[in-house]
Amino acid sequence: MVLRIGADVGGTFTDVVMQRGEDFVSTKVLTTHEAPERGILDGISALSADHGVDLSEVDRVIHGTTLATNALIERRGARTAFVTTAGFRDVIETRTESRFEQYDLDIVLPRPLIERRDRFVVPERLAADGSTLLDFDVETARAVAADIVAGGYEAVAVGFLHSYRDGRHERRFRDVLVEVAPDLPMSLSCEVSPQMREFERFNTVCANAYVQPLMASYLRRLAGGLTDLGITCPLFLIHSGGGLVSVETAAAFPVRLVESGPAGGAIFAAHLASRHGRDRVLSFDMGGTTAKIALIEDQVPQTAKTFEVARTTRFKKGSGMPISIPVVEMIEIGAGGGSIASVDLLGQIRIGPRSAGSEPGPAAYGLGGTDATVTDANVQLGRLEPATFGASAIDLDPRAATTALMAAIGAPLGLEATAAAVGVAEVVDENMANAARVHAVENGRSLAEYSMVAFGGGAPLHATRLMDKLGIEELIVPTGAGVGSAIGFLLAPFAYEAVRSFHTATVADGRLGDGVDDPGFDVAGARRVLTELEDESRSFVRQGTLAEVAVERQVSMRYRGQGWEIPVRVPDGSFDDHAAEQLVHEFTKTYERFFGRAIEGLPVEAVSWAVKVASIIRPPVPVETIPDGPSAEPAGYRTIVDPPSATEATAAVVPRDQLAVGDCIAGPAVIVESQTTTILAAHHVAVVQHDRSLRVTRRPEQAAQQIGPDAS
Numbered sequence: 001m002v003l004r005i006g007a008d009v010g011g012t013f014t015d016v017v018m019q020r021g022e023d024f025v026s027t028k029v030l031t032t033h034e035a036p037e038r039g040i041l042d043g044i045s046a047l048s049a050d051h052g053v054d055l056s057e058v059d060r061v062i063h064g065t066t067l068a069t070n071a072l073i074e075r076r077g078a079r080t081a082f083v084t085t086a087g088f089r090d091v092i093e094t095r096t097e098s099r100f101e102q103y104d105l106d107i108v109l110p111r112p113l114i115e116r117r118d119r120f121v122v123p124e125r126l127a128a129d130g131s132t133l134l135d136f137d138v139e140t141a142r143a144v145a146a147d148i149v150a151g152g153y154e155a156v157a158v159g160f161l162h163s164y165r166d167g168r169h170e171r172r173f174r175d176v177l178v179e180v181a182p183d184l185p186m187s188l189s190c191e192v193s194p195q196m197r198e199f200e201r202f203n204t205v206c207a208n209a210y211v212q213p214l215m216a217s218y219l220r221r222l223a224g225g226l227t228d229l230g231i232t233c234p235l236f237l238i239h240s241g242g243g244l245v246s247v248e249t250a251a252a253f254p255v256r257l258v259e260s261g262p263a264g265g266a267i268f269a270a271h272l273a274s275r276h277g278r279d280r281v282l283s284f285d286m287g288g289t290t291a292k293i294a295l296i297e298d299q300v301p302q303t304a305k306t307f308e309v310a311r312t313t314r315f316k317k318g319s320g321m322p323i324s325i326p327v328v329e330m331i332e333i334g335a336g337g338g339s340i341a342s343v344d345l346l347g348q349i350r351i352g353p354r355s356a357g358s359e360p361g362p363a364a365y366g367l368g369g370t371d372a373t374v375t376d377a378n379v380q381l382g383r384l385e386p387a388t389f390g391a392s393a394i395d396l397d398p399r400a401a402t403t404a405l406m407a408a409i410g411a412p413l414g415l416e417a418t419a420a421a422v423g424v425a426e427v428v429d430e431n432m433a434n435a436a437r438v439h440a441v442e443n444g445r446s447l448a449e450y451s452m453v454a455f456g457g458g459a460p461l462h463a464t465r466l467m468d469k470l471g472i473e474e475l476i477v478p479t480g481a482g483v484g485s486a487i488g489f490l491l492a493p494f495a496y497e498a499v500r501s502f503h504t505a506t507v508a509d510g511r512l513g514d515g516v517d518d519p520g521f522d523v524a525g526a527r528r529v530l531t532e533l534e535d536e537s538r539s540f541v542r543q544g545t546l547a548e549v550a551v552e553r554q555v556s557m558r559y560r561g562q563g564w565e566i567p568v569r570v571p572d573g574s575f576d577d578h579a580a581e582q583l584v585h586e587f588t589k590t591y592e593r594f595f596g597r598a599i600e601g602l603p604v605e606a607v608s609w610a611v612k613v614a615s616i617i618r619p620p621v622p623v624e625t626i627p628d629g630p631s632a633e634p635a636g637y638r639t640i641v642d643p644p645s646a647t648e649a650t651a652a653v654v655p656r657d658q659l660a661v662g663d664c665i666a667g668p669a670v671i672v673e674s675q676t677t678t679i680l681a682a683h684h685v686a687v688v689q690h691d692r693s694l695r696v697t698r699r700p701e702q703a704a705q706q707i708g709p710d711a712s
Contacts, residue, residue, distance in 0.1 A: 003058050005047075005231075006489035007040040008261050009065040012288020012338045012358045013457060015483040016043030018053065019490050025051055026483040028457070028675055030358040030393065036067055037222040044229060055230045062489040064238040064260035066289075067218060068211045072113070072258070072321060073310040077210035078154035078185075082114040083144060083173060084202065085161040086121040092202050100318035110312050110321060113206045114157070120144045122160075122173060128503070130165035136172050145177045148184075157209035159189040159202040164501045167191070185212045192253060193324040195608055196501035200306060200324040207309070207323055208255035215254035219247050236494075236544055241326040242267050242301060243495020243614055246543040258309060259327050261485050262292040266301040266328045268488030269453040272478055274299040275620040275691060282436065282450045283330075284466065285485065286458035288338045288375075289355040293436045294330035295443060295450075302443065304329040305499060305556065305608065326497040326610065331439040335431050337375040337458040338362055341405075341424045343412040351428045363404035366397040372408035372420075374428050374458070376401035380421035382640035383461055383679050388653065388672040422646045429462055429643075433469040444594070447472060455484025460671075460678040464696060465643045468681075475696040477686075482675025494547070495614035496540035498533040502526065505560060505605040512580055521584075526555075526606065527575040533611035540613075547615040556608040557587045559599055565607050566590055623690040629662030632688075634669075642668050643681050651680075656694075663688045666699070 001021045008015040009031055017026040027046050032038040040063070048055050071077045084091070092112040101107050122141050125134035148156060156177065158170045167190025174186055189205035223235055237250035240259040250257055262285065269283035273296050281296040295302050307327045308320030334353025338361060344350050351374065360368035362375040364384075378384045379401040386396040402417045409420035440447045451474040454463035460477050467475045480487050504522040507513045513520015530553060541549060553572075556565035568587045571579045583606070588598045634652035642649040651668040656678075664687050665671060667680030671694065678694060680686055686694045 003053070004060040004062065004490055005044060005058055006264075006486040007043065007061070007063045008264060008483070008486040008489065009036045009039065009063075009067065010261060010287045010289060011066060011070070011355055012336065012361070014039035014043055015486040016040060016047060017480070017483050017486040017490065018044075018047045018051070020051075020053070024480055024487060024490075026480060026486065026675065028482065030361070033357070033359060035221070036065065037218065037225050040222065041225045041229060044226075044231075048229075056232065058231050059233050061226060061231060061233060061235045062238060062244060062492070063222070063235065064264045064485065064489055065257065066261050068215055068254050068257045069259065069309060071211045071214055072207055075113075078213040079152070080114055080118065080155045080157055080206065080210045081148045081151065081153040082119045082157045082159065082202070082206055082209075083148075084119065084121055084159050085125060086123045088161060088198065089119045089121050090116065091198055092119075092206065096199050098318050100313055100316040108312075110310070110319065113203065113210055113321065118151075118153070120147065124160060124169045126160070126162040126166060126169065128162055128165065130162065136169045138172075138176065141173050141176045145173075145180050148177065149181050153184070154213050155185045155187070155209040157187045157189075157206045159198070159205045161198060163188075163190040164194040164196055164201065167194070185209065185216070187212060192255065194500045195305070195324050196503070197324070200322045203322050204255060204324045207258075207321065208253060211254045212251070215257065216251045219251055223247060234544070238264050238489050238492055239496075240328065241303060241495065241497050241612070242328050242492060243497075243612075244492050244544055245494075245496060245540060249496075249540055249543065255323060256325050258323060258325075259307070259330070262294075262330055262332065263301075263328045264485040264488035264492065265292060265455065266294045266296065266330065266488070267492050268455060268478075268484045269294065270296050270299055270301050271488070271491050271620055272453050272476060272693070273451075275623055276451075276476060276625070276689075276693075277622055278451045280450045282447060282452045282470075282472065284432075284436075284452055284454045284459050284463060285456045286432070286454075286462060287336050287456045288458070289334070289336040289357060290332050291335040291432050291435070291458070292330050292332045293432070293439055294328060295439065295445060296453075302329040303327065305610065326499060326612070329443075331435050333431060333435050335374070335428050335435075337373065337378070339374050339428065340371045341373060341377070341408055341427075343409060347413065349409060349413075349423045349427045351424065351431055362401070364396050364398065364401035365394050366400060367394075370404055370407075372401075372404040372424070374424060376404050377421040377424035377428075378461055380405055380417055381425060382638055382651070383670065384677060385638065388655075388670075388677070418641060422641060425462075425465075425643070426646075429465045429469060432462065433466055436466070436470055451476060453478065455481040457482045457676050460676045462679075464679055464681055464684050467696070468644065468698070473697060475694075477678050477694040477696065479692045482673070491617070493615040493617045494541050494545040495612060496537045497610055497612035498536040499608060499610040500529055500533060501608045502529045503605065503607055505603045506584060508601060508603055512577060512584075521580050521606075523575065523577055523580050526580070526609070529609050530570065530575055530611060533609060534613065537611050537613035541615065545615045549613050549615050552612040552614070554610045554612075555583065555606050556610075557583075557604060557606050559591075559602040560605055561602070566594055570609075625695065626662050626687055626689050628685075628687055629664050632659055632663040632665045638670065640668060640670060640679070643679065644683070649682060659688045659692070661688050661690055661692065665694075
């Protein structure tokens with residue numbers, strides 16, 4: 001029997017899921033920030049004791065964490081030195097010509113991760129084609145290495161100009177440094193992110209080095225703790241692109257773990273999209289600290305080659321730290337259950353980005369927190385209450401929630417506690433709706449065509465209000481929604497995506513060229529790069545599985561003179577002249593789909609190539625939609641504030657574990673379970689599907705029936 005464990009460490013809760021055959025059991029524990037591995041080990045021990053599991057029989061542990069992300073955001077990584085080409089010391093500070101506020105004369109750009117005093121230069125220079133313009137200066141390199149050792153640095157990042165074409169100079173510096181400091185962690189940009197655009201590449205290698213000692217130490221402690229529990233199976237990590245890698249790979253390239261937890265959620269949403277036969281799904285993941293929104297198309301999460309960490313201005317591209325690695329594309333904002341509510345100087349309610357986290361947590365947790373949070377608002381509105389909260393370690397205190405809301409929102413604005421809570425809930429819902437709209441517009445999509453999948457401890461509380469604001473017609477709340485990302489870990493394939501910049505172009509009229517007088521498109525060079533990338537990806541995947549694998553190839557292309565590329569799938573099979581012609585033709589069609597028309601006469605450039613190798617996962621068993629069925633019998637009633645009208649309503653309280661397939665729940669209703677709660681407004685109806693997920697839709701007003709204590 002399959003016995004696997006998935007563990008997701010978030011800012012507030014640590015989710016642990018145990019898969020036994022086809023069944024899942026799970027628990028939530030408060031995250032232990034000083035030693036994040038302790039929460040995982042405590043959760044595993046609790047599940048083992050509660051369900052009589054022999055941990056020596058566990059065959060796989062899969063982990064995702066926000067530890068690397070938090071270290072970058074909070075600037076609490078290793079003391080890192082950055083070594084670069086002479087003349088390019090300030091690239092990570094001067095950034096690019098793009099400004100996230102074009103007309104702000106007083107714009108404050110994000111601070112570079114590595115301060116100027118910690119940056120060193122070595123005379124050397126490669127051309128864009130990889131040829132040598134200036135030989136590597138060994139003597140200066142030795143002097144720099146001595147300065148690094150004397151300076152007591154804990155990690156070193158190396159990024160030379162055009163090393164994505166040839167990393168020989170970066171490797172020579174590593175050899176020099178190893179002579180005097182063999183145990184000092186080093187990251188080379190030619191290995192971490194071999195892509196053009198030095199600002200992004202330099203930032204990525206700096207970020208990798210910055211978190212490497214922290215992550216290596218953490219992974220060693222976690223592995224040791226698992227061994228102490230009697231777990232002897234391998235430990236795997238989920239990376240930002242949504243696949244599994246070995247702990248050794250994760251320790252060498254920790255920057256690939258920056259979005260690992262949210263990637264698990266996107267995999268979970270894609271699995272549900274496949275099971276329910278939905279081609280367009282909006283993934284909505286709301287936990288205790290953040291909310292994550294992603295688009296799932298054709299049952300596959302959208303991916304990107306770059307993203308930003310720690311944006312200083314909400315939703316503004318360019319206001320964060322760019323990271324050039326394959327990642328599941330999503331937008332993430334500080335809107336979780338623990339996000340702190342306040343009133344600004346203009347008398348407006350603001351939510352986040354600060355979070356009460358797990359220490360001390362929302363005021364209603366009774367653990368010492370005094371700040372008003374989104375969770376406190378939900379308690380005040382009747383959406384959460386002590387008898388059905390479901391977290392055994394937390395005894396909700398409604399009085400503490402009321403006190404915090406009055407102090408932070410009610411008193412400054414002259415509102416009663418319930419009105420203050422309505423304001424907090426509406427602001428956080430609108431923040432998340434705006435994030436979804438921005439993400440959809442950036443991808444040229446209309447959300448009205450999408451279904452929503454909601455998971456995470458907070459999402460089902462807010463999902464019906466969000467679907468109303470976005471005009472979405474269908475919401476799916478799966479079983480295990482409260483720990484959806486951790487379940488996604490157990491569904492993830494072993495996968496690795498290798499990326500490398502290799503520039504080549506057609507001639508002016510779109511022809512490939514003759515390869516002699518008019519060289520044009522370098523077919524042989526592209527074939528060599530694709531082969532090397534596939535070999536690299538296979539080598540990483542083979543560390544974890546011998547299963548059959550699938551290979552996906554992609555290239556980023558543009559017209560000459562443009563600074564933005566679009567992704568195009570590389571034809572299967574050997575890459576020859578015919579495949580190159582197909583590639584150019586496919587680019588033209590894709591460009592027309594993005595922008596309405598192609599441009600005639602311009603050469604087409606291929607810039608960055610990527611190959612993803614992933615183990616093949618058995619598709620889920622599809623389920624047919626159940627439109628409606630018999631009305632479910634409530635276990636009781638309580639007063640909640642109905643979200644659209646902001647008025648009190650008597651809502652049915654329905655335990656989810658007592659629902660049968662086909663049962664129908666009409667709002668207003670509160671569907672309770674151990675790790676989350678689903679709120680239905682008066683115009684919503686939910687039907688239990690064959691896989692026991694809840695399918696929520698809006699019912700016509702003329703068919704609406706109020707459920708109350710006097711209903712027959």
